[in-house]
């Protein structure tokens with residue numbers, strides 16, 4: 388199964404490369420450089436140039452996502468488990484969720500400085516809502532019979548979180564995490580255009596300004612690999628901790 | 644001894660359990676039979692104290708039950724197994740949260756899995772098991788806590804006839820070996836007669852009739868004349884209901 392997935396990624400990459408090549412031929416302008424020049428350049432500058440930028444971006448994304456998860460899951464659990472709290476907090480969330488928070492970057496930078504902190508906070512306030520809402524809804528959807536079942540064998544309410552709620556909602560949290568990572572990369576790309584010399588977003592925009600399209604595309608390639616790396620890590624977490632989901636999928640057996 | 648007096652319960656404003664009264668002596672069994680929606684599951688939840696009655700009381704061994712009782716085992720209608728835990732972890736959970744040490748847990752879990760003939764599935768998830776195997780896991784999960792009272796909510800209704808009889812025999816064995824009192828809720832007349840020392844007919848939230856079953860406890864009962872008579876009797880008493 389794992390082997391097949393690896394092959395799929397290669398197939399996907401091949402497909403994109405072919406399309407890219409055709410567009411390159413079609414446009415025949417250096418705006419879209421040919422993929423092979425980009426690949427060569429990519430491997431050449433990967434370690435000396437791209438890696439520091441990638442490392443900085445990865446650091447920002449991971450910090451933001453981990454913090455957003457901690458905040459979002461705790462809040463989501465609190466709201467999902469308490470009808471009263473839900474009544475007061477959910478309307479606030481609905482009001483804040485659609486606001487284009489990216490517009491607040493200047494304000495955040497004024498308040499938190501120009502450094503990493505403001506970029507990380509921007510990502511957090513954008514993605515945390517997805518995590519809160521997903522957590523809240525998945526908690527509410529846990530079959531009440533599981534709670535009765537747990538109570539009947541003497542599980543305390545604190546232990547319920549460990550044995551019932553967290554495992555039950557983990558698959559949905561991981562899905563939210565995947566969406567969140569995609570959003571984070573996009574937001575970061577924007578945020579890294581301000582007041583920084585490091586970050587893959589900065590690198591791409593800078594190459595663009597310097598009219599170096601081969602470098603720019605190498606940077607885009609790097610973002611793609613960064614995303615792949617993070618998504619694959621989430622897959623590994625899922626395989627490790629949500630084995631039961633895979634059992635269900637591969638056997639096609641409906642549970643209970 | 645279990646003594647239930649004057650039990651009432653309603654969801655919002657809908658009365659679901661109305662004026663239930665019964666007594667079972669230690670080591671006896673009660674089968675509750677009734678049509679779908681008559682409040683059987685709700686009654687089981689009340690007896691297990693997963694729900695709190697609006698009125699009335701449940702006494703077990705002379706103390707009023709107002710908390711989840713450690714020695715009451717429950718098998719819920721859909722077995723209540725956790726799909727994210729393996730058979731082993733499902734069965735061990737009750738001991739784990741009681742802080743038994745790991746070695747002791749392993750010993751006890753393997754013993755009960757072995758007794759129920761499902762040891763080879765210990766590392767499987769519930770989704771990988773057949774209905775009968777899942778049912779055994781649910782029984783194992785209750786038995787490991789050494790209950791003196793077992794509540795079962797239509798435990799065998801999803802099983803084929805042969806597996807169902809096997810499971811009924813198993814329950815009877817466990818009952819005899821451990822002097823276990825049990826209450827079984829069912830749709831099925833044969834099951835009520837085979838497993839009920841007392842049989843209660845439930846309709847619209849209340850017991851409309853109760854009868855004694857003098858033949859209870861005989862493994863060969865299904866082949867005997869008395870069994871058919873009693874089934875017929877029960878069917879007549881319930882007539883008017885669209886039961887099997």
Ligand SMILES: Nc1ncnc2c1ncn2[C@@H]1O[C@H](COP(=O)(O)OP(=O)(O)OP(=O)(O)O)[C@@H](O)[C@H]1O
Pocket residue numbers: 654655657659678679680681682683684685686720
């Ligand atoms: N959580 C609930 N909220 C409101 N009403 C409920 C709830 N659970 C059950 N009821 C109602 O209570 C009545 C009794 O339900 P219960 O599940 O106890 O029936 P049952 O005898 O176990 O049925 P079945 O044989 O189909 O399992 C039904 O009319 C049902 O609609």
Ligand SMILES: [Mg+2]
Pocket residue numbers: 683684685720796
């Ligand atoms: Mg029911």
